[in-house]
Amino acid sequence: MTFIVPQRIPPLAWRRPAVIWTPAALAAAIAWPCALVGWESAEARLIILGEVATFVLALLSLATSWATGRPPKTRRVVLLHVLIAAACVALIGPSALDAMLGTQSAAPPAVAPLALVIGLPTALVSGLLFSWIALTPRPAVDDDDPSVRVVLRGAEPF
Numbered sequence: 001m002t003f004i005v006p007q008r009i010p011p012l013a014w015r016r017p018a019v020i021w022t023p024a025a026l027a028a029a030i031a032w033p034c035a036l037v038g039w040e041s042a043e044a045r046l047i048i049l050g051e052v053a054t055f056v057l058a059l060l061s062l063a064t065s066w067a068t069g070r071p072p073k074t075r076r077v078v079l080l081h082v083l084i085a086a087a088c089v090a091l092i093g094p095s096a097l098d099a100m101l102g103t104q105s106a107a108p109p110a111v112a113p114l115a116l117v118i119g120l121p122t123a124l125v126s127g128l129l130f131s132w133i134a135l136t137p138r139p140a141v142d143d144d145d146p147s148v149r150v151v152l153r154g155a156e157p158f
Contacts, residue, residue: 010138011071012078018134025134026055029126046097047122050089054123055130057085075131082130086123090115 015021030051034044058081094108
């Protein structure tokens with residue numbers, strides 16, 4: 001009986017050419033919620049502002065992980081970066097908007113749970129769109145190369 005020891009998962013790579021696929025992925029991930037509410041509404045501007053802030057934070061954290069030598073290996077990791085960034089934007093966003101408008105109201109702490117309830121599912125779909133369009137798994141190591149595989153012959157699984 002032959003058993004193959006599992007290999008390490010190779011990290012994700014940017015889909016080539018990245019100059020085309022990355023902006024296309026960002027455009028699709030940021031624009032889809034605005035297509036649902038209408039492009040001319042005031043909500044569309046807030047959605048675009050929130051999505052851009054989310055992806056700025058998510059791409060900064062992804063760049064940091066790549067720079068430290070720990071690139072994401074699965075789309076789930078990229079999605080976690082986007083969701084954590086979206087949670088930060090949803091919690092800070094109402095207070096930042098209140099400060100930008102120059103008003104002093106008690107609404108930002110009360111609106112934060114609503115921002116999370118609306119923002120996190122939106123970020124989930126946006127992160128899925130971005131990770132599927134912009135990133136691709138690297139090809140696995142050639143299975144025919146005996147120097148890469150470890151084969152255990154006659155080993156019992158239990």
